[in-house]
Amino acid sequence: MAKTDTTVVKMVSTGSAYHVENTKYDKLEKVFMYAKENMTSPCMFHLISHIDKQEIFRTTKKDLIKSFERALRRQYKPLEQLCPDTVIAYSIEFKYTTQKEINGDSDAYKVGNSVWQKTDNKLPFLHIHFYVIADCRKTIPKSFPRYATAALNDLQGLRAARYSKSIYGEIYKSLNKDCDDAFSRFLYIGKIEQKAPEIPYRNTFGTSKTK
Numbered sequence: 441m442a443k444t445d446t447t448v449v450k451m452v453s454t455g456s457a458y459h460v461e462n463t464k465y466d467k468l469e470k471v472f473m474y475a476k477e478n479m480t481s482p483c484m485f486h487l488i489s490h491i492d493k494q495e496i497f498r499t500t501k502k503d504l505i506k507s508f509e510r511a512l513r514r515q516y517k518p519l520e521q522l523c524p525d526t527v528i529a530y531s532i533e534f535k536y537t538t539q540k541e542i543n544g545d546s547d548a549y550k551v552g553n554s555v556w557q558k559t560d561n562k563l564p565f566l567h568i569h570f571y572v573i574a575d576c577r578k579t580i581p582k583s584f585p586r587y588a589t590a591a592l593n594d595l596q597g598l599r600a601a602r603y604s605k606s607i608y609g610e611i612y613k614s615l616n617k618d619c620d621d622a623f624s625r626f627l628y629i630g631k632i633e634q635k636a637p638e639i640p641y642r643n644t645f646g647t648s649k650t651k
Contacts, residue, residue: 449627464630467647468529472573472626474650475527475615479575482615484622485585487570489592489601490542491532494566494640497597501641504530504595505648508570511591524574524584531569531629532644534636536562544602564638568598569629573615581612 446459460468475482491497500507505528516523542565570592574584585603592601605611606625613622635644 446632449624458628458631460627460630461632464645465627468627468630469623471527471529471647471650472615472623475573475575476619479525479573479615480577481575481581482573483576483581483584483612484615484626485572485574485588485612486604486625486628487572487585487588487592487601488544488604489568489570489589489598490544491566491568491597492599493597495597497595498641500595500597501643504646507595508591511594512588514594515587515590519587521580521583522578524576524579526572526574527648527650528573529571529626529629529647530645531631532566532639532641533569534564534566534638537565539563541565542600544600566639571626571629581614585611 446461447465448457449460508528509526512526513523542563572584572588574581574588576584589601589603592598603611606613613625615622629645
């Protein structure tokens with residue numbers, strides 16, 4: 441893709457610049473503004489999950505957003521909180537990285553329960569960035585990542601889901617308070633970097649459908 445078909449953005453002012461496809465920029469802007477204008481208390485969360493069973497996930501991916509929403513409702517069903525309305529955008533990416541990053545946390549790949557071995561070498565990491573904007577008007581924002589990561593882990597082909605904090609340790613971004621900063625971060629998944637030929641899927645990007 442020619443760089444003239446992209447827009448250069450930064451996730452944070454002190455971070456590296458990257459290129460976002462213009463068509464994806466427009467789709468992300470539409471989804472983001474829908475949440476901003478139609479939700480009472482929109483909060484944005486950045487989740488990441490390892491795609492460890494590629495062919496199984498190929499089937500899951502066909503109805504990924506709806507499958508996640510159903511799994512999320514199951515997580516909230518026994519709680520006193522309401523399951524929030526959500527809009528979602530995701531991007532599938534690939535890179536070589538450390539065992540630590542693939543694991544997500546120390547309990548994600550327990551001994552005897554994983555094909556991954558500890559090594560100093562870089563390992564292939566097929567993964568998905570999953571942004572969720574949730575209307576937290578009757579939901580505790582700080583507890584949302586717990587149920588959202590559990591919902592992702594319920595989807596076949598995914599494991600070791602985790603949420604990504606900001607460099608300042610923030611769990612989420614309120615669109616009502618930090619709209620510009622949240623949008624800059626949201627654009628991250630439209631980047632053309634890490635779209636390696638090792639990705640086994642033709643479509644690597646998707647968003648919720650909005651009116």
